[in-house]
Amino acid sequence: MKIAFSRIAWGLGLALIDITINGFDLLPDVVGYGLLMAGLAKLVSRNRMYKLAWNAAAVQLVLSVLALLGLTRSGFSLTGGIEPSLNALALTAAGLAIELAMLYGLCEGIRLDALERNKERLAQSARNRRHFAFASGAGMLFQLPFQLNQSLQEMLPFVIVLALCVLFAWLSILALARQAGREIAGNPGSGGGGLDGGEGSLMDVRV
């Protein structure tokens, strides 16, 4: 199971990082969401929150394939000086809402898993990060439509703070996935793992 969380952590990282050269994405989000789905696939039977995260990652994967093919384009530059169109804002909001559902499912899945193993601190950590991700994501979703009527320059400080919060929430959940990998799956002797018959541990050794 540890490898599942490892894939989730790598998936979150790759989906988060965008390195583009001449418009070509060197680390396409497809890879990130693919890894996330692969990791979550091993967990979906454990509780329905992982299933929610898997479904959301699947939608994101489809959207990122469409983006890779140039059929959709969500997101916009904060510094490009171009006012985002209604379509760009709507697509960005839709992507963010799906992302929130994915992060919610992942955090809640880890929390339920942790409670099952009496990992109170991990459960608390998952709960806090879920709240933070929700608050920053909801704040972003709330402010996005204001850009239809206000100039981006006027809202820039507010948008940058929210964007940094979303980034930090994402990174904190990435760290949570790694922590869950260690505490839920990595330590069968302390009541943490062994639910997959030690398969995860063996795979971890191979990794």
Place this chain on the structure above:
Amino acid sequence: MRARAVYLIAAALIVASWLANYGYYRYYRLPEPGFLRHYIETTYTPSVAFDLLYVANKDDKRKPVSATAEGLEALRFYPVQVHQELRRQTIYALRGYFDENRMQERQEGEPLRLNALKVQYSDGSVREENVGEIIAYRPAWPPDKTKEPPVRFSSGRGSSDNSGSAAVTAVRPATLSGVSSAWLEKLGGAFRYEIKANDTHGMPQQPSSATVPLEMDTGQMLSLDYRFQLKEAADVLSVYNVQLREHFTEPDGSKYDYIVFANYTPYPTDAQMRAYVREMRGRAE
């Protein structure tokens, strides 16, 4: 239970934010793109003719590319330019000129009055558009250059606050009998002008504001200061090309008109554009 309530309230706020912002965004979109209202006086001789300003929502792809007017065969336009970008709308400018190569010999004719032009658009469509009122004065072409005018240009000034002035110096004695323009009556209090006369040494005469008729000696300077003071929302986005004609009469009775060009080109604020959209919306409903 409390967490669910928080999620529901957050979701309701997000939905309300989107609905309110989208409603506001839709409301301040122009119901239809179109030309601003133009009040133009122009002279049908090779020169700059007039600008046509066209306002469209930012995502509107169709733009005017040219226009033709019956009776002004030499009228041509430069490629369309962006005049001003606003929050939701773009104002484009079609810059017109009278092409000398297309001018045909003619006698002086009655002024031509136009309300509509045939406009060609970037999507290939052609539509007759009401642009306001255009008065084109049609002097004889080619012009008679045998007689020198009694006054010559001395200095001129135009300012972004829609004011300006033009000064002339008399090269022969002449009497300024009046100043006229087709748009003075329409503009009313929204346009002010003042004539100031200097003596032959360039010193201001008393009182500072001169009245007509005004006799001018050789070397005497006369300036005409003007200022647009448009305040009404509908007027602020109108285009005015005013030709202030200074009517001079020489001692032998011959007459000469010196033209001072006073132009008002709108650069509206977002608030003024919103007021304009509201007015257009009111007209469309």
